[in-house]
Amino acid sequence: MPEIETLGILDEIQALVYDHLQVVSYKWLSRNFLVSSNTAKRLLQEFVEKHGGGLEVVYTLSGWLKSCTPSYNIRLVSGPKLAEAKQEFDGNCSIQVYSVQACIPKDPAALWNAEFVQAEELFKQPFVVDNCLRDNRFCGISNSFVKRNIEVTPVSNVSGQPKSAGMSSLSNTSSALKNNTVLPPQQNKIQQSSPKVGLLSPNVVKDVKSESSSIGVRDQAAKPSADKEKVHSLPDSKRDKSSSGSGSSLANLWGRASAKPKTDCAPTDASAKAQICVCEAVEDGNSEDDAEDVNFRRASNGEGNRKRKVVFDFSDEDEYEDAVNLASPDLPKGQVCLDPEQSKKVLATEKPKLMSNELKEDKSKVKQEKVIDQESHQSMREDSSVVSKRTNTKPSSSEKIQNGAPRNDVNKDKMADSVPNSPKRRKVLKTRIDERGREVTEVCWEGEECEIMKADSEAMKKTDSTTKKAESNTVANNVKRPPVAKKSPALGSTAPSSKAGNKKAGNQKDPKQGNILSFFKRV
Amino acid sequence: MLELRLVQGSLLKKVLEAIKELVNDANFDCSATGFSLQAMDSSHVALVALLLRSDGFEHYRCDRNISMGMNLNNVSKMLRCAGNDDIITIKADDGSDTVTFMFESPTQDRIADFEMKLMDIDSEHLGIPEAEYHAIVRMPSADFARICKDLASIGDTVVISVTKEGVKFSTRGDIGTANIVLRQNTSVDKPEEATVIEMNEPVSLTFALRYMNSFTRATPLSNTVTISLSSELPVVVEYKIAEMGYIRYYLAPKIEEDEDETKPQV
Numbered sequence: 001m002p003e004i005e006t007l008g009i010l011d012e013i014q015a016l017v018y019d020h021l022q023v024v025s026y027k028w029l030s031r032n033f034l035v036s037s038n039t040a041k042r043l044l045q046e047f048v049e050k051h052g053g054g055l056e057v058v059y060t061l062s063g064w065l066k067s068c069t070p071s072y073n074i075r076l077v078s079g080p081k082l083a084e085a086k087q088e089f090d091g092n093c094s095i096q097v098y099s100v101q102a103c104i105p106k107d108p109a110a111l112w113n114a115e116f117v118q119a120e121e122l123f124k125q126p127f128v129v130d131n132c133l134r135d136n137r138f139c140g141i142s143n144s145f146v147k148r149n150i151e152v153t154p155v156s157n158v159s160g161q162p163k164s165a166g167m168s169s170l171s172n173t174s175s176a177l178k179n180n181t182v183l184p185p186q187q188n189k190i191q192q193s194s195p196k197v198g199l200l201s202p203n204v205v206k207d208v209k210s211e212s213s214s215i216g217v218r219d220q221a222a223k224p225s226a227d228k229e230k231v232h233s234l235p236d237s238k239r240d241k242s243s244s245g246s247g248s249s250l251a252n253l254w255g256r257a258s259a260k261p262k263t264d265c266a267p268t269d270a271s272a273k274a275q276i277c278v279c280e281a282v283e284d285g286n287s288e289d290d291a292e293d294v295n296f297r298r299a300s301n302g303e304g305n306r307k308r309k310v311v312f313d314f315s316d317e318d319e320y321e322d323a324v325n326l327a328s329p330d331l332p333k334g335q336v337c338l339d340p341e342q343s344k345k346v347l348a349t350e351k352p353k354l355m356s357n358e359l360k361e362d363k364s365k366v367k368q369e370k371v372i373d374q375e376s377h378q379s380m381r382e383d384s385s386v387v388s389k390r391t392n393t394k395p396s397s398s399e400k401i402q403n404g405a406p407r408n409d410v411n412k413d414k415m416a417d418s419v420p421n422s423p424k425r426r427k428v429l430k431t432r433i434d435e436r437g438r439e440v441t442e443v444c445w446e447g448e449e450c451e452i453m454k455a456d457s458e459a460m461k462k463t464d465s466t467t468k469k470a471e472s473n474t475v476a477n478n479v480k481r482p483p484v485a486k487k488s489p490a491l492g493s494t495a496p497s498s499k500a501g502n503k504k505a506g507n508q509k510d511p512k513q514g515n516i517l518s519f520f521k522r523v
Numbered sequence: 524m525l526e527l528r529l530v531q532g533s534l535l536k537k538v539l540e541a542i543k544e545l546v547n548d549a550n551f552d553c554s555a556t557g558f559s560l561q562a563m564d565s566s567h568v569a570l571v572a573l574l575l576r577s578d579g580f581e582h583y584r585c586d587r588n589i590s591m592g593m594n595l596n597n598v599s600k601m602l603r604c605a606g607n608d609d610i611i612t613i614k615a616d617d618g619s620d621t622v623t624f625m626f627e628s629p630t631q632d633r634i635a636d637f638e639m640k641l642m643d644i645d646s647e648h649l650g651i652p653e654a655e656y657h658a659i660v661r662m663p664s665a666d667f668a669r670i671c672k673d674l675a676s677i678g679d680t681v682v683i684s685v686t687k688e689g690v691k692f693s694t695r696g697d698i699g700t701a702n703i704v705l706r707q708n709t710s711v712d713k714p715e716e717a718t719v720i721e722m723n724e725p726v727s728l729t730f731a732l733r734y735m736n737s738f739t740r741a742t743p744l745s746n747t748v749t750i751s752l753s754s755e756l757p758v759v760v761e762y763k764i765a766e767m768g769y770i771r772y773y774l775a776p777k778i779e780e781d782e783d784e785t786k787p788q789v
Contacts, residue, residue: 513731514775516563516570519757520649 009033013047017055017100025058025099028115030138031122037138044097056104058111061085063093076111078104525553525589525615528582532611532626534744534764536602538573541741541762541770543595545571545734550590550646557768558613561648569734570649570757570773579767581610591615591622592644601637615641651773656751656759657724658685662705663716664748664762668739670703675732677701680777684727685752690720694732715746726752729777735760738772 013029016022030040048057059082062074066088076098077085086093099111122131132138529535542549542560549562558580560573577583605611605626612625619641626635670692674681678696685691689706708718738760742748745762752758757773764770 510731510777512778513566513568514757514778515567516757516773516775517567517649519775520570520651520773523648523650 009035009043010047010050013043013100014051017102021102023099023101023105023111023114025111025115026097028099028118031115031118031132034132035138040138041096044100047100048097055100055102057100058098058104060096060098061089061093062096063089063091066090524584524586524617525613526582526584527553527558527580527613529579529611529613530581532602532605532609533607534767535611536599536605536607537741537743538575538764538770539595539599539602541744542571542573543599544740545569545737545772546595548592548594548642548644550592550644552588552590553585554588555585559768563647563649564734564737568731568775569737570651572651572769572771572773574768574770575764576768579764582612587617589615589617590646592642592646593622593639594642597639601639604635604637654753654756655723656753656756657726658690658720658722658752660685660690660705660721660750660752661717661719661747662690662750663718664739664742664745666705666718667748667750667760668742671732671735671739674701674703675736679732680729681732681735682727682729683750683752683758684725685720685722686725687722690718690750724754726754728752728754728758730758730774731777734772734774738774741770741772744770 009029012033013024016024024044026037026040026044029035029043030037033040035043048055057079059077059079060074061077061082063072065071065073070090073089075085082095086095101111105111125131542562545564546562547565549560552559552561555577557574557576559575561570563570577585601624602611605624606628608629609626610629612627614623614625615621621638621640624637624639626637627633671681674692674694677698677700678694680694682693683690684693689704691702691704693702694700705718705720707720711717741762744764747763749761749763750758751761757775760772760774762770
């Protein structure tokens with residue numbers, strides 16, 4: 001790997017981790033920048049050495065456990081726990097960087113998220129397209145006896161394809177493929193080959209082209225997180241699902257919440273699950289294929305299992321988030337109806353809070369994640385994800401309360417805003433009447449208005465004004481007394497019973513009651 | 524010079540009864556096309572819009588647009604002096620600060636003039652955009668009034684939900700809950716007894732019942748009421764005034780508590 005290019009990738013990683021807050025795992029790195037997985041690991045290691053401060057590293061520890069029944073264990077451990085975890089291994093264990101990220105995600109599935117989405121995309125490419133996942137060209141383990149024969153395989157052969165394309169060495173690849181020797185990072189060669197394939201099956205030409213062009217784009221390592229964007233921009237109808245499966249990270253969630261129109265989550269999920277199953281099958285195939293060494297098989301199986309597990313966790317989580325997402329656009333809308341600026345502010349203030357919450361929880365999460373056995377690892381992970389769900393809901397609900405308060409205030413402010421308007425009006429009204437000599441309470445009215453301003457409550461003002469009016473009326477004209485007495489309950493319009501009075505008071509101050517002025521503008 | 528002669532005097536009485544509970548003071552705007560009113564309640568939660576087209580009057584003369592500020596309770600007091608069968612004529616001279624209500628008995632043997640002082644009211648005229656509503660329910664107005672009255676004895680707010688199944692009015696109070704479901708019912712002898720639900724999208728909104736009950740004061744004006752709901756808009760409760768116009772009530776929804784709970788959990 002040329003030094004310059006490596007440096008470029010390191011910068012990319014930095015941008016991804018710090019600016020895009022993405023979890024950069026070695027798998028993702030390998031597939032995204034078309035380097036072998038070992039190179040990717042080395043790059044990450046290098047990156048950690050260079051920029052180790054201020055970021056969280058998840059290491060892969062693999063080796064034999066010290067426990068009485070010797071078992072081979074692969075474990076993901078966060079940086080601070082590394083030394084502790086090492087103690088549990090017998091003798092030497094291999095330590096590799098699994099991923100780097102700005103912070104340990106609250107949801108462990110987020111670690112797999114980016115690479116899962118990526119894998120899903122690669123699998124979704126037409127079968128005539130040879131991609132790094134199909135030919136396994138970046139894998140550290142290869143089977144020289146596996147031959148890939150992409151052109152011959154019919155497009156419709158869904159199940160057979162991944163296996164035949166499963167695992168083979170790079171050198172083998174070159175001999176097996178008749179079009180070209182496919183050396184690792186030479187993506188352009190794939191581009192060359194895919195149109196050829198396209199000629200064989202004209203139906204697929206367009207797909208192939210779009211896919212290959214997307215690959216091309218990916219090849220330009222200059223675009224840091226273009227991957228995510230591509231997910232959205234690709235014409236494939238299934239892209240939405242994959243992108244909805246990309247959730248989890250806060251940025252994604254908010255982005256989606258605003259961008260995504262209302263969709264039915266149920267079918268999406270079902271198909272997403274189906275896709276996961278396909279991926280799973282393929283992964284299983286791969287892991288069986290590449291099993292030569294016992295240890296490695298165990299390792300890969302374990303990895304496969306774990307992946308599967310997490311995938312399901314993830315999909316559950318996703319479903320959950322989807323539900324939230326569907327709801328979330330509504331609420332902002334509702335708020336927007338009230339006052340767009342306010343709601344924006346609320347959202348904006350919400351975000352930092354969420355971030356801090358997330359950070360707090362991360363710490364506890366890391367503790368939870370420290371696990372001993374692989375099986376227990378999985379169950380624990382489930383547990384921890386459940387726990388995290390719970391903890392998820394709690395802070396957010398409390399936050400809602402916090403948010404509710406400012407919003408109330410805002411509404412009150414609004415009320416207060418509207419108050420000066422109406423007293424003004426009343427003042428004019430009263431003075432006019434005053435001029436006609438019917439009522440003689442101009443000064444009194446003014447004073448009252450001041451009171452109102454202070455009172456900041458419409459209800460107060462209302463009752464005051466009505467009683468005042470009543471009083472003034474009685475002063476002015478005794479004959480009118482009975483109707484006046486009748487009038488004040490009528491003005492109150494709900495005053496007659498105590499219950500109604502309560503209702504009224506509740507309504508006047510009710511922050512939940514929308515204001516008609518927020519829907520219709522003055523003309 | 525303004526002169527409006529309305530044979531159905533009782534109609535004007537009903538209109539006033541329908542508005543005065545919600546609004547204390549309002550401007551009646553008269554133009555060549557008709558007699559209209561738009562006003563918000565004092566808390567700016569509800570809005571009432573009245574239109575009586577000029578062709579509904581037996582005689583309608585309005586030389587120039589005029590806006591007459593009136594205390595609706597005072598108008599109501601005046602109109603209470605008119606018999607139900609009386610012909611009512613509203614008269615105002617240009618530049619005058621009074622309005623005259625003239626009541627003629629059907630037999631023309633009794634003519635009464637009531638002059639009322641006008642008042643200056645800073646009008647806040649709101650532009651109400653035309654909107655597509657997610658759901659429109661047309662039902663007998665008496666049924667709607669009964670529902671609102673019944674629910675108000677249980678709770679303070681009503682949740683109106685329109686689904687394919689029908690329209691549901693539900694409330695919750697200290698003593699318990701209440702749900703009233705109406706299904707579409709067009710197989711009735713009289714068209715005004717039908718319940719018709721047009722739904723493009725399910726919608727569920729919460730409203731303060733006390734306003735709804737104020738709206739039902741317009742029940743005597745029309746046999747049917749039309750409730751138009753959209754999730755981001757105020758509900759419109761419309762009573763058609765036969766061959767003359769309408770009275771429409773707009774009510775801002777309450778922001779639902781439940782919605783808060785389903786906010787993003789992240």
